[in-house]
Amino acid sequence: MTQFADFSFKLLVIERLMYDDRTLTPAFDVRAHLLAQGLIEDDGDPAYAYTKKMGLSYQVLPVVRDYFDALEISPELLSSVEELMLDGGNRVYYHCSPVWDGEDDLYDVRSLDDLPLLPNLKWIRGADDFWPAELVDVLRERGIATGDW
Template sequence: MAQFTDFNLKLLVVERLMYHDGTLAPAFHLGAHLVEQGLVEDDGDPAYTYTEENGLAHQVVPAARDYFTALEISPELLATVEELLFEGGLRVYFHCSPIWDGEDDLYDVRSLDDLPLLPNLKRIRGAEFWPRELQKTLRERGIATGR
């Protein structure tokens, strides 16, 4: 199975495959996961409650990080990814950080070393706001940015 070195790039791929395409299943739901792990009661919004009670606002909840880090994605499934979206309102971000306002660099992609895992990637919408060196790497690989 493919191993990602940049957690945030992996999350963009997970967003596409799990929450957009529905091909990476089952979809992860942080609240349900926390309840299953016995970390919080199933009342109200367990993900928000757990995050708030444990001082994890504006951070990736460790249970979510562990889940997505360990999540295996087959090369065949990765080959289906042609477009990614980078924006603050992604569902995967909500399931990692229920109390996050998108006003910091928590989910900024820092490395594109994992691009070979995505052989058919043609566009990353939102990457036009990434640092110049990352945009240059995308251009050199023929990957478009922008809407």
């Protein structure tokens, strides 16, 4: 099983493979997952309501973190990743935290120890704008582009 050292980095990879490329299937849906776990009933916007009711606003829902922590991504899929994008509007963030506004560091990548898992990574869009210089320097040393689109 491929292990990621940084959960937020793994989420960037999941965004790419699950929601952009649609090669990591099935696509995770927080509402369906909460329904399947028996944590909500099917009415209105239950993922948002559940999050608020449980006092879990602005954090990753524990049942969702467990799901993504356990999610295996094959080496073949990992090798297909050539680009990642830093964007507070990534769909994976909504599914992890239905009540999150992108105004804090909840999904900040803190380690690039997972870079060897992506042997064909060529570009991380937005890294120049959102990551500290020491992380951007590591990317540039490895020949990974960091500019905007």
